[in-house]
Amino acid sequence: MSRSITVLAPATVANVVCGFDVLGFALATPTDTMHLRLTDTPGVSIINEDDYNLPTEPTRNVAGAALLALLREAPAGTGIEVRIQKNIKPGSGIGSSAASAAGAVVGANELLGNPFSQEDLVRFAMFGEEVASGVQHADNIAPAIYGGVTLIRATEPRLDIVPLPAPELHVTVVHPQIEIKTSDARQILKKEVLLKDAIRQWGNVGGLVAGLLKSDYDLIGRSLEDVIIEPVRSILIPGFAAVKEQSRLAGALGGGISGSGPSIFMLSRTEETAQAVARAMQQIYQDLGIDFHTYVTRISPGGVRVVPTEQLHAHAVL
Amino acid sequence: MSRSITVLAPATVANVVCGFDVLGFALATPTDTMHLRLTDTPGVSIINEDDYNLPTEPTRNVAGAALLALLREAPAGTGIEVRIQKNIKPGSGIGSSAASAAGAVVGANELLGNPFSQEDLVRFAMFGEEVASGVQHADNIAPAIYGGVTLIRATEPRLDIVPLPAPELHVTVVHPQIEIKTSDARQILKKEVLLKDAIRQWGNVGGLVAGLLKSDYDLIGRSLEDVIIEPVRSILIPGFAAVKEQSRLAGALGGGISGSGPSIFMLSRTEETAQAVARAMQQIYQDLGIDFHTYVTRISPGGVRVVPTEQLHAHAVL
Numbered sequence: 358m359s360r361s362i363t364v365l366a367p368a369t370v371a372n373v374v375c376g377f378d379v380l381g382f383a384l385a386t387p388t389d390t391m392h393l394r395l396t397d398t399p400g401v402s403i404i405n406e407d408d409y410n411l412p413t414e415p416t417r418n419v420a421g422a423a424l425l426a427l428l429r430e431a432p433a434g435t436g437i438e439v440r441i442q443k444n445i446k447p448g449s450g451i452g453s454s455a456a457s458a459a460g461a462v463v464g465a466n467e468l469l470g471n472p473f474s475q476e477d478l479v480r481f482a483m484f485g486e487e488v489a490s491g492v493q494h495a496d497n498i499a500p501a502i503y504g505g506v507t508l509i510r511a512t513e514p515r516l517d518i519v520p521l522p523a524p525e526l527h528v529t530v531v532h533p534q535i536e537i538k539t540s541d542a543r544q545i546l547k548k549e550v551l552l553k554d555a556i557r558q559w560g561n562v563g564g565l566v567a568g569l570l571k572s573d574y575d576l577i578g579r580s581l582e583d584v585i586i587e588p589v590r591s592i593l594i595p596g597f598a599a600v601k602e603q604s605r606l607a608g609a610l611g612g613g614i615s616g617s618g619p620s621i622f623m624l625s626r627t628e629e630t631a632q633a634v635a636r637a638m639q640q641i642y643q644d645l646g647i648d649f650h651t652y653v654t655r656i657s658p659g660g661v662r663v664v665p666t667e668q669l670h671a672h673a674v675l
Numbered sequence: 676m677s678r679s680i681t682v683l684a685p686a687t688v689a690n691v692v693c694g695f696d697v698l699g700f701a702l703a704t705p706t707d708t709m710h711l712r713l714t715d716t717p718g719v720s721i722i723n724e725d726d727y728n729l730p731t732e733p734t735r736n737v738a739g740a741a742l743l744a745l746l747r748e749a750p751a752g753t754g755i756e757v758r759i760q761k762n763i764k765p766g767s768g769i770g771s772s773a774a775s776a777a778g779a780v781v782g783a784n785e786l787l788g789n790p791f792s793q794e795d796l797v798r799f800a801m802f803g804e805e806v807a808s809g810v811q812h813a814d815n816i817a818p819a820i821y822g823g824v825t826l827i828r829a830t831e832p833r834l835d836i837v838p839l840p841a842p843e844l845h846v847t848v849v850h851p852q853i854e855i856k857t858s859d860a861r862q863i864l865k866k867e868v869l870l871k872d873a874i875r876q877w878g879n880v881g882g883l884v885a886g887l888l889k890s891d892y893d894l895i896g897r898s899l900e901d902v903i904i905e906p907v908r909s910i911l912i913p914g915f916a917a918v919k920e921q922s923r924l925a926g927a928l929g930g931g932i933s934g935s936g937p938s939i940f941m942l943s944r945t946e947e948t949a950q951a952v953a954r955a956m957q958q959i960y961q962d963l964g965i966d967f968h969t970y971v972t973r974i975s976p977g978g979v980r981v982v983p984t985e986q987l988h989a990h991a992v993l
Contacts, residue, residue, distance in 0.1 A: 379874065508881045508885060511875065511897075517882070519894060550867065552865065553866075555868055556695060557829065558877055559693070559876055562881045563697055565881075567826060571840075576828075579828065579829075
């Protein structure tokens with residue numbers, strides 16, 4: 358048990374195509390770097406080491422709210438300071454706020470000698486998501502903490518998180534630099550859907566889960582279809598249809614909107630294909646004249662990672 | 676390749692709780708016994724060896740319509756006679772028509788030297804279902820042919836059937852002797868559902884598929900929840916709520932309406948529990964004064980079974 362620690366908190370993709378509100382996965386990169394230490398001052402203090410101008414008042418900061426939730430169940434008088442180097446751009450749709458919240462509680466748990474379960478940590482981190490979006494959702498938090506692909510089977514009467522074994526999958530993400538507010542993306546959804554569309558969707562969810570557990574890439578590809586959310590939300594993302602079409606032509610299994618956008622992700626069987634997909638995406642946004650960033654990475658089997666001391670020193674040298 | 680053959684065609688459960696229209700499984704018992712033989716008279720002839728007074732005109736008979744579909748792709752001049760001993764009561768909700776259709780096409784395929792794939796056979800048998808219910812659905816046909824648990828991921832642009840490996844599961848079925856027409860059961864469903872209910876449902880579909888593939892009985896049990904169809908349809912089945920409650924108390928993992936009812940099925944981990952569930956069901960319908968039949972069986976890994984000659988003779992002796 359040390360007094361200070363560094364964690365790497367991964368970006369995550371939620372609302373995985375047909376799996377709106379239930380399926381998510383962790384990315385190997387990008388990650389936020391967070392340094393946490395125990396202090397003699399009870400409570401939480403936040404230091405932002407980036408240019409995003411995020412709040413430092415703990416109740417208004419994503420990591421802060423998550424830590425305050427954890428401290429309510431920790432020994433009285435515990436004090437934690439966290440320094441955050443954000444590499445995952447807020448508002449990009451790849452779980453920036455979830456990374457901060459998940460990294461904070463995993464780091465704090467490690468500092469305290471791991472008294473809390475993964476489910477506890479998800480529960481704490483969800484208070485961070487509430488600060489970011491007004492809703493306590495676990496779609497990004499669960500994969501950020503568990504790693505790999507996670508299914509949120511249900512949220513009531515209690516949160517039921519199901520880790521799903523998955524074969525090697527490479528991910529290409531494009532983040533067109535436009536702003537979509539999560540609240541706006543929620544508002545354009547209809548409260549009611551056609552039963553026949555819902556049936557098609559849960560057929561695909563069943564297919565996707567089976568494809569992952571059976572390592573059946575073709576089935577994964579066929580199941581990456583969303584007949585409910587994507588037709589509505591994709592109109593908010595310029596170039597969406599072209600990205601989808603060109604990515605499939607480049608060999609991607611399929612993909613869709615990451616979270617509530619504007620990022621779009623595509624899954625591929627090999628890194629080579631994932632690179633070809635990135636080139637196709639780049640061409641589209643260059644042609645549209647929209648600034649963008651692409652990532653070529655893979656689904657990470659692990660979630661928030663505590664960096665060993667040696668690696669820490671290597672980091673410090675860099 | 677012989678000129679005559681006997682097949683056992685299994686009962687099936689469709690609309691498996693949350694998996695409305697997409698999940699089904701085959702039962703080890705009851706089965707219909709069907710004798711098929713090649714004849715020199717082109718076309719199909721049907722002989723019913725039971726008291727159900729089903730049509731013998733091939734276009735109006737479930738097995739007949741399925742065989743006519745198969746014959747359209749078989750060598751010209753092929754003639755098939757089928758004698759049907761129905762043990763699965765029509766209208767019980769455990770795939771009586773699907774058994775006849777599936778048994779007929781599997782038997783014919785065997786007689787012809789197996790020129791057709793399982794997907795072909797499902798496609799032919801669906802013409803039988805159309806005769807029975809007016810709709811070409813594969814929910815019962817797929818498990819009757821493939822065996823085990825099957826997922827119909829999608830029906831368009833082409834039928835996509837996913838066999839799902841499952842752990843040992845025991846099944847208790849109660850058939851209260853009341854009539855529910857499939858068309859009535861369809862009509863009382865709303866065309867639209869709440870998005871939040873649909874999300875809950877596809878979370879459960881994901882959980883159930885994962886539970887089956889991971890042999891996680893607790894997860895299977897938690898996922899056996901239907902927030903969309905059951906609340907509407909269960910009002911057509913007297914005693915439904917009591918059956919569900921008492922079955923869980925007797926140790927069942929969970930269950931629900933079989934097909935469009937009136938049968939109710941429950942899954943259990945052991946045969947002992949499945950027997951206890953049957954006793955609970957019997958008590959309820961005795962108290963209600965409704966005639967009923969119960970089956971204690973298990974999910975059958977196989978579908979329609981071609982009976983070997985030795986077994987045939989043993990049958991003949993019985």
